[in-house]
Amino acid sequence: MVNGSFKCLGTIQHLKYKFGDGYVVTMKIRAAKPGCAPDLNAAEAFMESTFPGCIQSEKHCNTLQYKISSSSLGRIFQMVLANKDELKIEDYSVSQTTLDQVFVNFAKQQSREDDIIALHPKAAGAQRYIEATPFKSLEK
Numbered sequence: 001m002v003n004g005s006f007k008c009l010g011t012i013q014h015l016k017y018k019f020g021d022g023y024v025v026t027m028k029i030r031a032a033k034p035g036c037a038p039d040l041n042a043a044e045a046f047m048e049s050t051f052p053g054c055i056q057s058e059k060h061c062n063t064l065q066y067k068i069s070s071s072s073l074g075r076i077f078q079m080v081l082a083n084k085d086e087l088k089i090e091d092y093s094v095s096q097t098t099l100d101q102v103f104v105n106f107a108k109q110q111s112r113e114d115d116i117i118a119l120h121p122k123a124a125g126a127q128r129y130i131e132a133t134p135f136k137s138l139e140k
Contacts, residue, residue: 043089
């Protein structure tokens with residue numbers, strides 16, 4: 001429900017598929033030498049060129065995370081797996097948008113409390129307003 005109106009109904013999988021933001025790809029990059037920080041530049045360039053419009057949501061130490069909304073699940077797996085060794089990807093995962101994220105997206109549509117919401121006159125909290133026009137005097 002958003003602003004008192006029903007927005008969706010379905011199974012968890014249906015809601016994630018229909019209202020989700022695509023997929024989340026998380027990659028753990030292996031360092032060239034033990035004890036050194038891994039070079040994430042190649043993996044970043046690969047993701048940006050292979051999946052245009054992807055959004056990097058996390059980057060720390062040896063882990064990258066991207067949101068991808070414009071590609072199929074099969075293509076994501078195909079491209080990451082084909083480049084796994086070249087990019088030194090030690091481990092990776094691909095997951096669907098969570099149901100929590102779907103809920104957050106709907107919650108963002110909720111209007112603020114100070115927005116005016118028209119209520120039925122008999123609804124709880126409704127008030128009747130009478131619009132009055134100012135009286136103009138005929139005297140000069």
